[in-house]
Amino acid sequence: MIYLFRLIARNTLRHPLRTLLTVLGIVVAITAFGLLRTTVDAWYAGAEASSASRLIVRNKNSLTFPLPLHYGAKIRSIEGVGSVSAAQWFAGIYIDKKNFFPQFAVDPRTYFALYPEFVIPPEQMKAFLLDRRGAIAGRKIVEKFGWKVGDQIPLIGTIYPGTWSFVLRGVYTGANSKTDETQFFLHWDNLNETLKKIAPDSANQVGIFLVGLKNAREAPLVAQRIDAQFRNSRAETLTETEKAFQLSFVAMTEAILLVIQAVSFLVIAIIMAVMANTMAMTARERRREYATLKALGFPIRFIAALIIGESLFITCAAGALGAWLIYPAAAFVGRKYGTIFPIFNVSDNTVVMALLATLLVGLVAAAGPALQASTVKVSEGFRAVG
Amino acid sequence: MTPVVEIEHLSKSYQRGGQVVPVLQDITLTLQIGDFVALMGPSGSGKSTLLNLIAGIDAPDSGLLRVAGVDITLFSESELAQWRAEHVGFIFQFYNLMPVLTAFENVELPLTLTHLSRRQRREHARLALDLVSLSDRADHYPSQLSGGQQQRVAIARALVTDPTIIVADEPTGDLDRVSAREVLDLLESLNDSLHKTIIMVTHDQAAAECAHIVRHLEKGVLTDKIEYPRERARA
Numbered sequence: 018m019i020y021l022f023r024l025i026a027r028n029t030l031r032h033p034l035r036t037l038l039t040v041l042g043i044v045v046a047i048t049a050f051g052l053l054r055t056t057v058d059a060w061y062a063g064a065e066a067s068s069a070s071r072l073i074v075r076n077k078n079s080l081t082f083p084l085p086l087h088y089g090a091k092i093r094s095i096e097g098v099g100s101v102s103a104a105q106w107f108a109g110i111y112i113d114k115k116n117f118f119p120q121f122a123v124d125p126r127t128y129f130a131l132y133p134e135f136v137i138p139p140e141q142m143k144a145f146l147l148d149r150r151g152a153i154a155g156r157k158i159v160e161k162f163g164w165k166v167g168d169q170i171p172l173i174g175t176i177y178p179g180t181w182s183f184v185l186r187g188v189y190t191g192a193n194s195k196t197d198e199t200q201f202f203l204h205w206d207n208l209n210e211t212l213k214k215i216a217p218d219s220a221n222q223v224g225i226f227l228v229g230l231k232n233a234r235e236a237p238l239v240a241q242r243i244d245a246q247f248r249n250s251r252a253e254t255l256t257e258t259e260k261a262f263q264l265s266f267v268a269m270t271e272a273i274l275l276v277i278q279a280v281s282f283l284v285i286a287i288i289m290a291v292m293a294n295t296m297a298m299t300a301r302e303r304r305r306e307y308a309t310l311k312a313l314g315f316p317i318r319f320i321a322a323l324i325i326g327e328s329l330f331i332t333c334a335a336g337a338l339g340a341w342l343i344y345p346a347a348a349f350v351g352r353k354y355g356t357i358f359p360i361f362n363v364s365d366n367t368v369v370m371a372l373l374a375t376l377l378v379g380l381v382a383a384a385g386p387a388l389q390a391s392t393v394k395v396s397e398g399f400r401a402v403g
Numbered sequence: 404m405t406p407v408v409e410i411e412h413l414s415k416s417y418q419r420g421g422q423v424v425p426v427l428q429d430i431t432l433t434l435q436i437g438d439f440v441a442l443m444g445p446s447g448s449g450k451s452t453l454l455n456l457i458a459g460i461d462a463p464d465s466g467l468l469r470v471a472g473v474d475i476t477l478f479s480e481s482e483l484a485q486w487r488a489e490h491v492g493f494i495f496q497f498y499n500l501m502p503v504l505t506a507f508e509n510v511e512l513p514l515t516l517t518h519l520s521r522r523q524r525r526e527h528a529r530l531a532l533d534l535v536s537l538s539d540r541a542d543h544y545p546s547q548l549s550g551g552q553q554q555r556v557a558i559a560r561a562l563v564t565d566p567t568i569i570v571a572d573e574p575t576g577d578l579d580r581v582s583a584r585e586v587l588d589l590l591e592s593l594n595d596s597l598h599k600t601i602i603m604v605t606h607d608q609a610a611a612e613c614a615h616i617v618r619h620l621e622k623g624v625l626t627d628k629i630e631y632p633r634e635r636a637r638a
Contacts, residue, residue, distance in 0.1 A: 019515075020508075020512065020515045023504075023508075024501070024503065024504070027503035027504070028503055031502075031503060305497075305499060306499070306501060306502075308499075309493075309495070309499040309501075310501075311460075311484065312458070312460050312487065312493050313487070313488065313493065313512065313513050313516070313560075314484045314485060314486075314487040314488025314489070314491075314513065314516050315484065315488075315516065316481060316484050316485075317480070317481070317484075394460075394461070395455075395460040395461070396452075396455050396460060396461050399495070399499075
């Protein structure tokens with residue numbers, strides 16, 4: 018057994034450049050695989066982070082159509098509803114379009130009670146509640162743009178015309194790693210008061226209602242009750258769980274996700290082919306040595322173990338390095354594109370998949386050469402030019 | 404006299420491009436313990452095939468082949484491998500040492516298939532290297548040795564398990580005259596002092612003259628047999 022490991026280790030380092038290039042290829046492939054899988058996970062992060070005890074009520078026709086403000090009071094009176102809040106998509110541009118981050122006009126008293134995962138220091142919350150031009154921003158965008166509490170944040174409205182100026186009154190942090198820390202909240206009252214002056218038809222309307230349930234298990238029943246309440250009204254509603262609401266956004270980009278997933282597996286397939294070629298070349302060069310070992314009496318399984326062992330030695334070492342590199346690579350992407358991918362965390366699942374893929378590459382790449390070397394006759398092996 | 408190799412009516416053919424090419428036909432041959440036999444003949448006469456059959460790395464189509472009283476044609480592939488490890492020492496034209504192992508490790512390699520302890524293995528390997536006068540090169544890799552030295556390491560590897568027979572396929576074919584002489588002297592001494600049975604395929608008349616039996620093959624058939632008295636061969 019010691020000789021087997023010795024032979025595997027020394028054979029691995031026999032062509033240092035070839036081994037190095039192969040390792041490099043696998044490291045890049047596994048890191049790329051991990052990043053692509055993390056990108057897919059990031060897509061679903063909103064749905065993953067959603068609460069089972071919250072419902073989203075929106076206009077049945079489209080999310081772009083608002084709901085009347087007075088629906089809120091009616092929803093609040095429906096059986097099973099614990100609390101109700103409202104939010105409106107603001108869509109302002111901060112200096113440049115590339116500085117995108119999600120902005121919502123909310124009723125702060127009810128909204129943050131529904132979202133305990135947004136952790137705001139009490140004095141900052143108090144300051145926000147007292148200032149109708151105030152705003153609360155997530156830690157990531159505050160760090161990205163170098164804001165400080167008290168700073169003026171100008172946003173150019175795209176839905177609501179004009180330049181809107183807000184004062185940063187607080188910074189929220191996520192209660193856990195799944196919480197999106199890139200959002201920006203402003204007072205819905207402030208928006209509504211302005212709309213009353215500049216666009217009265219758009220006033221007293223909200224984009225969505227957020228419903229806190231008394232019992233999460235009653236979600237389907239309460240959703241039916243809410244939609245029944247507004248059936249045949251001017252604006253019929255579509256009520257769904259927060260997860261379903263988030264997944265509806267993911268569904269819009271499903272084709273992209275499929276492509277990303279396909280590419281992630283393609284990367285593994287390519288590196289499998291590269292590794293298989295390396296192992297085939299290696300085994301071909303050593304046919305005479307395998308024949309000698311066989312002649313000396315070494316069993317077929319020893320020859321197979323030599324080839325499979327070398328393949329696994331290279332792939333596992335490279336795979337472990339590649340899997341480890343997923344973390345800094347994902348951290349870099351998360352920093353660079355934090356507003357596009359608010360949650361860009363490497364999951365345990367991704368790392369396990371990367372390591373399993375590595376193992377698979379090692380085994381598949383060695384299978385052919387091992388089979389060939391094991392079955393070739395000793396006399397044929399000696400005729401090989403190597 | 405005790406026969407170590409008994410061959411009766413042995414035949415072997417190969418398939419080449421859909422055609423059956425006979426390589427050995429009706430070979431009958433008996434070798435005694437301690438014999439040093441040279442198999443000679445032109446290329447394609449079947450001498451290497453005969454050597455491979457005796458060494459158990461190829462199987463005959465028909466006939467009897469007994470080595471040390473055992474019919475090796477009845478063995479499975481894995482049984483043959485085990486039998487080779489215990490009974491056959493190999494010397495190849497191109498030495499066939501493992502390039503990633505030192506001379507010492509190469510000699511020790513066949514012993515890893517035995518039940519010897521690590522200490523016993525090392526002791527045996529050291530003795531074998533002593534026999535071929537290469538103790539001082541134990542830590543050298545094959546690439547750091549000359550052709551003659553590599554072949555001496557291969558000889559040490561062949562005899563370290565104390566095999567029943569040693570088969571040598573053109574052992575001097577890749578060596579210069581001086582190195583070839585050294586290797587032949589070594590084989591002679593193994594035969595003389597340790598009474599090792601050696602079966603050698605060679606084209607080299609000088610090498611054949613070291614043996615005390617020379618058998619010629621022509622188109623797969625054993626033809627003449629020349630026997631030299633041991634004293635003459637050594638002279």
